[in-house]
Amino acid sequence: MTRPAMIRPPVAVRPRNLSPTVRGTAGGIALAALACAVLPAVLPPYWTYLAIGAAVSAVVMLSYGVIVGRAGVMALCQMSFAAIGAWVVLRLNVAGAPGGFLVWLLLGGLAAVPVGVAIGLPALRIRGVNLAVVTFGFAVSADIVWNGNPFPGAEELTMVERPAPFDTDGGYLVLCVLVFTVLAVALAAIGRSRLGLSWYELRHSERSAAAHGVSVARSKLAAFAISAFVAGIGGGLLAGQLGMVVPGNFAMGQSLALFAIAIMIGPHHPEGAVLGGIFGSVMATVMEKLSLPQDLGGVLFGAGALLALRSGLSQTDLTRLRKRERAARKLLRDAEEHPRAADEAGTGTPVPADDHPPATVPAPRSSGPALVVKGLTVRFGEVVALDGVDLTVPERSVVGLIGPNGAGKSTFIAAATGFVGGYEGSVELRGRSLDRLGPSARAARGLRRTFQTTAIAPELSLHEYLRIGAGRRLPRAEAEELLAFFGCPPGDVPVSIVDAGTRKLLDVAAAIAARPAVALLDEPAAGQSAAESLRLGRTLARVPERFGVSILLVEHDMELVQATCGQVTVLDFGHVIASGPTAEVLAAPAVRAAYLGTADVPAS
Numbered sequence: 203m204t205r206p207a208m209i210r211p212p213v214a215v216r217p218r219n220l221s222p223t224v225r226g227t228a229g230g231i232a233l234a235a236l237a238c239a240v241l242p243a244v245l246p247p248y249w250t251y252l253a254i255g256a257a258v259s260a261v262v263m264l265s266y267g268v269i270v271g272r273a274g275v276m277a278l279c280q281m282s283f284a285a286i287g288a289w290v291v292l293r294l295n296v297a298g299a300p301g302g303f304l305v306w307l308l309l310g311g312l313a314a315v316p317v318g319v320a321i322g323l324p325a326l327r328i329r330g331v332n333l334a335v336v337t338f339g340f341a342v343s344a345d346i347v348w349n350g351n352p353f354p355g356a357e358e359l360t361m362v363e364r365p366a367p368f369d370t371d372g373g374y375l376v377l378c379v380l381v382f383t384v385l386a387v388a389l390a391a392i393g394r395s396r397l398g399l400s401w402y403e404l405r406h407s408e409r410s411a412a413a414h415g416v417s418v419a420r421s422k423l424a425a426f427a428i429s430a431f432v433a434g435i436g437g438g439l440l441a442g443q444l445g446m447v448v449p450g451n452f453a454m455g456q457s458l459a460l461f462a463i464a465i466m467i468g469p470h471h472p473e474g475a476v477l478g479g480i481f482g483s484v485m486a487t488v489m490e491k492l493s494l495p496q497d498l499g500g501v502l503f504g505a506g507a508l509l510a511l512r513s514g515l516s517q518t519d520l521t522r523l524r525k526r527e528r529a530a531r532k533l534l535r536d537a538e539e540h541p542r543a544a545d546e547a548g549t550g551t552p553v554p555a556d557d558h559p560p561a562t563v564p565a566p567r568s569s570g571p572a573l574v575v576k577g578l579t580v581r582f583g584e585v586v587a588l589d590g591v592d593l594t595v596p597e598r599s600v601v602g603l604i605g606p607n608g609a610g611k612s613t614f615i616a617a618a619t620g621f622v623g624g625y626e627g628s629v630e631l632r633g634r635s636l637d638r639l640g641p642s643a644r645a646a647r648g649l650r651r652t653f654q655t656t657a658i659a660p661e662l663s664l665h666e667y668l669r670i671g672a673g674r675r676l677p678r679a680e681a682e683e684l685l686a687f688f689g690c691p692p693g694d695v696p697v698s699i700v701d702a703g704t705r706k707l708l709d710v711a712a713a714i715a716a717r718p719a720v721a722l723l724d725e726p727a728a729g730q731s732a733a734e735s736l737r738l739g740r741t742l743a744r745v746p747e748r749f750g751v752s753i754l755l756v757e758h759d760m761e762l763v764q765a766t767c768g769q770v771t772v773l774d775f776g777h778v779i780a781s782g783p784t785a786e787v788l789a790a791p792a793v794r795a796a797y798l799g800t801a802d803v804p805a806s
């Protein structure tokens with residue numbers, strides 16, 4: 203089978219100095235400090251005013267970065283959250299509330315959070331264009347409310363008091379840059395956490411996220427809450443900039459234009475937010491200076507957004523990814539061409555997967571089987587996909603689940619792991635019933651699965667993907683060892699440059715990284731050559747002893763099944779037709795009949 207450009211080194215490589223996150227954050231803070239020191243001194247008043255506008259827009263852009271850039275949600279109402287932040291600041295200003303501007307700013311951000319969560323609730327059931335319509339509807343309703351009710355202080359012309367030493371335009375620019383920097387650093391830290399990484403996964407595949415134990419609902423609501431908070435802060439800053447706001451500052455058109463900029467540029471990276479802020483704020487002035495129609499800016503943003511949607515990645519994503527890919531390719535070339543030199547340079551030590559010494563794995567807590575499924579029956583309308591299936595996976599074993607196409611193997615995995623609800627029968631993991639739990643809760647309890655087709659976010663590195671799968675802090679050395687065990691490239695390599703077969707191995711590694719009680723693997727060898735498939739079989743056979751994880755392996759490759767599984771269960775038309783030691787089962791007439799289609803051999 204031919205494959206796209208493949209990266210799969212035969213050795214494990216311990217990389218060094220590839221991750222630029224710490225250097226990037228420090229560089230960003232240094233740039234912000236420089237901007238604070240230099241800009242107010244050198245910019246003429248008009249440009250200082252424009253720079254404040256750009257900084258405020260950049261803060262709002264950060265909110266798009268969370269919800270659109272990371273979580274991939276089509277949210278069209280961020281300016282409505284900004285309006286809430288502005289309203290709170292203005293209201294507290296009019297009331298002369300204690301604490302002053304900075305406290306009001308914070309309260310404005312917090313006030314937007316419950317509204318963000320409320321708007322996020324429909325996102326638990328709907329997605330894509332439908333969700334865009336819901337958020338658009340909210341933005342339109344908010345527009346109507348703001349237009350019918352003047353912002354506090356508008357009638358009596360009470361302007362917001364900027365606090366000293368930020369009361370001049372130059373000082374206020376410094377404040378905006380500081381707020382942006384604090385938020386950008388905090389969001390970057392969240393982005394590197396499991397929550398932030400899970401947003402990337404949600405964006406590409408909610409079912410994969412659930413299979414990794416990520417609570418899809420909690421993760422999505424957190425994205426809405428955090429993005430609403432940041433937008434609220436942006437709105438409060440706008441109130442401080444203008445002294446007084448009008449509904450037009452938060453109009454629907456604003457939300458749409460910023461949304462298009464966000465899709466195009468990718469404000470989930472600080473440089474994208476800055477660029478987006480500059481575009482959002484300065485574009486109108488540039489158009490005016492060039493004597494071009496104002497709407498042209500919106501058209502350009504829209505066109506850029508369409509291009510970004512087609513490629514699936516924003517401009518900053520692409521730039522960062524290409525840089526990471528170049529560094530990863532160089533590292534892999536060096537390691538393959540000069541393994542010894544690479545080792546001496548500290549970048550890698552060749553470790554053939556088969557040479558890994560066995561780790562000390564704690565004994566299972568229960569003495570019974572790892573997984574016991576009894577009487578599992580699943581119906582899809584008239585189709586009975588599974589009919590009273592019993593299956594047991596002992597501790598520290600690899601059990602095969604085989605059968606012809608349509609026999610019900612994937613349905614078994616889906617039902618056992620909670621992806622198909624409403625089944626009859628029972629599923630017990632180490633003596634505890636899972637029947638009332640959803641997929642992410644079952645995964646968190648120690649029942650992991652992989653899918654026939656992988657959907658891994660290409661912008662993640664292999665190490666980041668393993669961290670999501672592990673569901674815990676995963677030391678780099680442990681991740682590298684796991685990747686080497688499965689014959690995957692080093693952890694800093696981006697998923698975007700590994701082939702489909704390696705992605706399947708990575709998926710298996712991510713399931714094992716969690717050290718679950720049982721991992722249910724759905725055709726992990728699909729897309730592998732015969733030799734790779736056999737090698738995978740040998741690797742899987744060593745997983746129970748090495749990691750303390752039992753495996754249920756769904757496969758069509760009989761050589762792989764024979765090399766890997768001590769026991770096999772055979773399904774045909776949703777029924778178990780044989781179960782027992784692999785060699786005996788594969789020799790059984792009923793099994794041969796099921797595979798060869800000889801109908802007159804009775805089922806056992």
Ligand SMILES: Nc1ncnc2c1ncn2[C@@H]1O[C@H](COP(=O)(O)OP(=O)(O)OP(=O)(O)O)[C@@H](O)[C@H]1O
Nearest residue numbers: 582585586587605606607608609610611612613614
């Ligand atoms: N969501 C669904 N809706 C309706 N029918 C379904 C659904 N999923 C599976 N089926 C049916 O259930 C039966 C079992 O399908 P399943 O995918 O579990 O088989 P399988 O053994 O995994 O096949 P394969 O080896 O081709 O992956 C098939 O008849 C299939 O058409």
